[in-house]
Amino acid sequence: EKGGYDYFMLKEIAEQPKAVADTLLGRIDASGSLTLDEVRIPPRVLREIDKVVVVACGTAFHAGLIAKYAIEHWTRIPCEVELASEFRYRDPILDSRSLVIAISQSGETMDTLMALRHAREQGSRVLAICNTNGSTIPRESDAVLYTHAGPEVAVASTKAFLTQLVACYLVALYLGQVRGTKWADEIRTVVRELAKISGDVERVLETMEPVRELARTLADKKTVLFLGRHVGYPVALEGALKLKELAYMHAEGFAAGELKHGPIALIDEDLPVVVVVPSPRGRSVLHDKIVSNIQEIRARGARTIVIAEEGDEAVVPYADHLIRIPATPTLLQPLVATVPLQVFACELATARGNEVDQPRNLAKSVTVE
Numbered sequence: 001e002k003g004g005y006d007y008f009m010l011k012e013i014a015e016q017p018k019a020v021a022d023t024l025l026g027r028i029d030a031s032g033s034l035t036l037d038e039v040r041i042p043p044r045v046l047r048e049i050d051k052v053v054v055v056a057c058g059t060a061f062h063a064g065l066i067a068k069y070a071i072e073h074w075t076r077i078p079c080e081v082e083l084a085s086e087f088r089y090r091d092p093i094l095d096s097r098s099l100v101i102a103i104s105q106s107g108e109t110m111d112t113l114m115a116l117r118h119a120r121e122q123g124s125r126v127l128a129i130c131n132t133n134g135s136t137i138p139r140e141s142d143a144v145l146y147t148h149a150g151p152e153v154a155v156a157s158t159k160a161f162l163t164q165l166v167a168c169y170l171v172a173l174y175l176g177q178v179r180g181t182k183w184a185d186e187i188r189t190v191v192r193e194l195a196k197i198s199g200d201v202e203r204v205l206e207t208m209e210p211v212r213e214l215a216r217t218l219a220d221k222k223t224v225l226f227l228g229r230h231v232g233y234p235v236a237l238e239g240a241l242k243l244k245e246l247a248y249m250h251a252e253g254f255a256a257g258e259l260k261h262g263p264i265a266l267i268d269e270d271l272p273v274v275v276v277v278p279s280p281r282g283r284s285v286l287h288d289k290i291v292s293n294i295q296e297i298r299a300r301g302a303r304t305i306v307i308a309e310e311g312d313e314a315v316v317p318y319a320d321h322l323i324r325i326p327a328t329p330t331l332l333q334p335l336v337a338t339v340p341l342q343v344f345a346c347e348l349a350t351a352r353g354n355e356v357d358q359p360r361n362l363a364k365s366v367t368v369e
């Protein structure tokens, strides 16, 4: 049942182009507009939403962090993202005009379930983004948008994450469409790009051999740092989480702009630092700033592992290792930038002799608070 792969995780990483395509299937029509019939919250209600709150745990929380960029950009509705385990304990401000989005692969995560119950008690609408049909979280929500990743067996989430991102983009774009924002043209363009993004994920997968080779050379390292900016920041957090779970290595993700506010003190000779570089097109200010970060890190003797868009030449002089990803619209970059980090963590785990599908101390679904 591992389909010829050594681990479920490898199979699930390889299934990502299909998982992404399946999650989009039937949701974008030929004219480039979205139909999310399953989201049975009337457009009238969606037009009145004045706040979105995303609750989730672990990898699903990282999808939520990325959702915030998309939702705020395309809808101009303020969006908060909160760890489900923290949410209800701070007595969050919610009412009937708040839309709470609960993201969960399993649909059984107790922290997320308790957060959504709390939200419903305050009269908020809850939309679940979930991969498991008929599980508790979608059953208790007002509406559900299913991800179609298929069963995810490996404890470390991979294909579910990519499909959660797709679902978050769909919700953000749909809210934008329903409410009619000034971004209507951009939304149409992004919907078209999204429709073909699974081909980009496929292309990334085809170029992963050097990433595996690199990972094997780092098996004796104690720490790996991950840096990103904008949507690349949650990608850095996800890269670090994968490495902790699978390789049992100390790993941390930082917003690159924070480097000078503290973490730069950690940088020393030969420390591997993975940097997710934003596109040089579009938000080029961020691109230039991150290139200076890479220079600073390199100047301190660390080993730079740079994930950058094809054609981005500015990073070349400062990258000890360069991992190329296809150019995508800014907000969609996590769909391609996360894949090398999954492969990297999986290979490091293997090189360290760890059990890839069943990391120590972890369960696939966490049904206690």
Ligand code: M6R
Pocket (backbone or CB within 6 Å): 057, 058, 059, 060, 061, 103, 104, 105, 106, 107, 108, 109, 112, 155, 156, 157, 158, 245, 362, 364, 365, 366
């Ligand atoms: O089933 P869920 O999406 O609610 O699970 C949330 C987290 O427990 C999960 O993402 C966990 O962090 C994974 N092991 C990450 O790889």
